[in-house]
Amino acid sequence: MTVLQAEALRGLAGGAVHLPGDPLYDEARMPWNLQVDEHPAAVAYPADPQEVARIVRAAAESGLRVAPQGTGHGAPPLAGRLGDAVLLRTSAMTGLRVDVASRTARAEAGVLWGDVVTRAGRVGLAGQHMSSPGVGVVGSSLGGGVSWYSRQHGLQCSGITAVELVLADGTFVRATDDQDPELLWAARGGSGGFGVVTALEFDLLPVRTAYAGMLAWDWQHAQRVLTAWAEWTADAPESVTSVARIFQVPDDVDLPEQVRGRGMVMVDAVALGDPEAGARSLAPLRALGPELDTFAEVPAADIAHLQLDPQEPTAVYANSVLVHGFPADAVEALVAAAGPGSGSQLLFVELRQLGGALARPSRRGGALDHLPAEFLVLGVGLDVGTGWSAVRADAMRMLDSLAPWASRASYLSMAYEAAARRGFAAEAYERLVRIRQSADPNSLFVAPRPTDND
Structure with missing residues (x-):
């Protein structure tokens, strides 16, 4: 049944949608962590937020769920949970802007930390990157982000100043401290599950x-x-x-x-x-x-x-x-x-x-x-x-x-096997659950790791 449901996605994302049996499906579904051998209902490679929105709407209309993924370093918690989902790979979204005056960067969902390090380094700035330059900015930032600068500057997620995302109804939101602050609060370490993050803005450090x-x-x-x-x-x-x-x-x-x-x-x-x-x-x-x-x-x-x-x-x-x-x-x-x-x-x-x-x-x-x-x-x-x-x-x-x-x-x-609750203080976890339910009342998005409702 899921194959028939996924057929509705063909032609979206400029044709970069792969279904089981397609020639590129096996390559498209593979994350960075090859321990995971997942078989989603479809794999889609959107090029911009508009294509993300079209895929999200089509998935919802077809009775499928959506699982955003960048590099797939953190794929193991998704194992066994994507059979009825569209794996939405964001690697083609690679726009990156470094603003020297404000010491900030805007990174789209496919940008890797190595990209930020190189671009920021040219102007005497540094990002709170992970230990590997091949890790995605968005996924690691949503999860917290422990960097080589953290003992002096804290978690990378605390440096996020804006998050751009597509919600479950296909609408686009740019959340800041002044507009949709609850979504920004959730993006600061909440791991995702409330929308498809298409870009982040965050602080850079004056480190040459x-x-x-x-x-x-x-x-x-x-x-x-x-x-x-x-x-x-x-x-x-x-x-x-x-x-x-x-x-x-x-x-x-x-x-x-x-x-x-x-x-x-x-x-x-x-x-x-x-x-x-x-x-x-x-x-x-x-x-x-x-x-x-x-x-x-x-x-x-x-x-x-x-x-x-x-x-x-x-x-x-x-x-x-x-x-x-x-x-x-x-x-x-x-x-x-x-x-x-x-x-x-x-x-x-x-x-x-x-x-x-x-x-x-x-x-x-x-x-x-x-x-x-x-x-x-x-x-x-x-x-x-x-x-x-x-x-x-x-x-x-x-x-x-x-x-x-x-x-x-x-x-x-x-922590691949830890329960979701253990990642947050009790009040923060309950608030995060409420934000996800408000942004995604029909549970369209696959949670970053199993919850009590899975």
Whole structure:
């Protein structure tokens, strides 16, 4: 029946609509995260908001739902929920404007962070980009957005000043603090589900350069290095944001030769302001004698490539936990679960330093306005032939090892299996539900992750 329903979409979006059985359907339906093998009723590639509106109206008239998607990095929570939906891929909407005077950017729904980094960097500005330049601006911003500048400037979503979207009835809205402020509030970290976001406007930062780089040791030193790093973070200035990792580095020619094919423990960091002050702040970590030290003053645009995240479409499993503190016994538990001798096949376990501005509610407000924890611990694995159940088991064993320090809250953008409620304070979640029901009373849009009503 859904195939007949989807036939009504043919000819829309300049013909860029693909149905099951069409030659390009299998290619069109694939997200960045290839772990997900979803078969939607149709896949559509609109070029502008007008085409989005026509697709939304046609889907509603045909009894289908709509699931917007940019890059598909966060596709796993949609798994098994798109059989009666039009997967609306926004990758063709690539308009980007940088306003130097107001230090803002307007990015359409297909713009990647790498695009923003390059364009803003030419004029001495920086966006609060994610760790990979291939991540979409809209999807990551709607979900919160933890960046290399977050300890000083907060979540990326708090910098959103306007959101443009197509609602369930096909009408176009530009929401600001003065017009449709509830929709703007929901866009600040609410993950979507209230319309098809076609563009965002957001603040840029006056950052030309930063003191940034990587320190790396053999992972046999994981206990010593992570214990020292956790102690160091307690007094680190807000101008410094760091990430520690246990990394089973692939033997890939695109990676640094010194770490290729090895188990490593690494600390990446970005320090804003005076480079000499940044170097002084990192001195305690340098005293641990890393094998590799790449720190230098670099253009802000280079920071998007600091971490060794895969950029090509990849099948990955990821899950995370927010933790309150990371004492020595937590380090010991983590290393036992994911370090040398653990048998873990996770590609990496990442510990993101939070706190600073991330711990304080944003003055602008939003569905997600801060993160109530000191660290975010993320486990990422690839299927190396043992199957996804084994990868998930390794990730869950690592997360369970941190249960004594775990928060009840979750950062949904990095928690594939967490319930939607855990991503928000109770009052914020109820408000978000009301906004979605008001904007989409017939549940046309597929929620970003399962809810009580799914």
